[in-house]
Amino acid sequence: MTNEAIPNLTAFDEAALDQAFGVVGQQARNNAASLDSPEAAEAFRLRWFGRKQGLLNEISSRWLNSAPPEFKKPVGERFKKLKELVERLLHEATGAGPSDAALAAESIDITLPGTRRLTGAEHPITRTLNEITQVFAALGYSVGVGPEVETDYYNFESMNFPPDHPARDTQDTLVVAGQERRPLRDRLLLRTHTSPVQMRTMELQPPPVRIIIPGKIHRNDAADATHSPIFHQVEGLCVDTNITFSDLKGTLDHAMKALFGSAVKTRFFPSFFPFTEPSADLQISCIFCGGKGCRKCKHSGWIELLGCGMVDPAVFAFAAEKQAAYDAKKISGFAFGMGADRIAMMKYGVSEMGQFFAGDMRFLGQFA
Numbered sequence: 001m002t003n004e005a006i007p008n009l010t011a012f013d014e015a016a017l018d019q020a021f022g023v024v025g026q027q028a029r030n031n032a033a034s035l036d037s038p039e040a041a042e043a044f045r046l047r048w049f050g051r052k053q054g055l056l057n058e059i060s061s062r063w064l065n066s067a068p069p070e071f072k073k074p075v076g077e078r079f080k081k082l083k084e085l086v087e088r089l090l091h092e093a094t095g096a097g098p099s100d101a102a103l104a105a106e107s108i109d110i111t112l113p114g115t116r117r118l119t120g121a122e123h124p125i126t127r128t129l130n131e132i133t134q135v136f137a138a139l140g141y142s143v144g145v146g147p148e149v150e151t152d153y154y155n156f157e158s159m160n161f162p163p164d165h166p167a168r169d170t171q172d173t174l175v176v177a178g179q180e181r182r183p184l185r186d187r188l189l190l191r192t193h194t195s196p197v198q199m200r201t202m203e204l205q206p207p208p209v210r211i212i213i214p215g216k217i218h219r220n221d222a223a224d225a226t227h228s229p230i231f232h233q234v235e236g237l238c239v240d241t242n243i244t245f246s247d248l249k250g251t252l253d254h255a256m257k258a259l260f261g262s263a264v265k266t267r268f269f270p271s272f273f274p275f276t277e278p279s280a281d282l283q284i285s286c287i288f289c290g291g292k293g294c295r296k297c298k299h300s301g302w303i304e305l306l307g308c309g310m311v312d313p314a315v316f317a318f319a320a321e322k323q324a325a326y327d328a329k330k331i332s333g334f335a336f337g338m339g340a341d342r343i344a345m346m347k348y349g350v351s352e353m354g355q356f357f358a359g360d361m362r363f364l365g366q367f368a
């Protein structure tokens, strides 16, 4: 690139201007002819567009500023054309002019598809918990919650599991370490069922109570296709005057039909839970075969779904320590608890419980 100086302008008539601009224009073309590398293009850009020593600046200050007023217009017009020429030369050499270069770096190609965000969706367990909760909310039940890190008192003692009672062994418990110096009732553990929220609710309000409690629970169970150390229950409690076993049966029969379809039948079997007396297990007619018998119901036609019973007077006695109105001579109630994960597996045809907790988007995405 030769470094010709910009000549002085001595005359401002058309011919003199054409001549002078013709010379610098040619100079620019000559310069641009050898732009075969990004470095050469950058040198060209600096030489012509440089803020301080660029030739265009020099031409503008020497020719344009020195032109007598009546010649400013013809000089200005030619200067504009020259600048366009140099911009075009640079653009052709690099694919971008000086301002275009900056623009291109920032510009957005609006023809490209946008960045698609994944649409959030309810987790199938959350959806199941909500569906069950809805059925009872429609019956006038309110929704309760309680802590997952619970005391021995609420999880066991107040639910009528005395210390050292063998019924505690039915719920393999994960305990918080380093609690030995505390009295047993204050020791912390991960709640093994949602039943402690029954007591927490009764301590806060006198009867009548109608409450539904969806929640996460923990047990020291090894994971397999149908077990997980973390799972979910929905607990229910109804306390009022004159609540009978018929109310329990009617309420749960309605809830099962609302959840699984009106063709579903229910039946009750005697069972045992420390906090209910009498206690029962509820079975529904198999939702897969309609009760004929299939692999899912182990050819019995029935599927066991939840535990329930009439609230044990011993439980009311614990509640009465805080709320005297829980007098078992004056009120009665029923309670129930169901495993939400098994229900979700049935509803959505999932064969491995672990899938719910593995966080695999290919699995979860199917529920979006």
Ligand code: DAH
Binding pocket: 192, 193, 194, 195, 235, 236, 273, 276, 306, 307, 308, 309, 335, 336, 337, 338
């Ligand atoms: N808490 C029991 C469990 O985890 C389930 C249960 C059974 C809850 C009977 C109840 C009930 O409220 O009345 O296995």
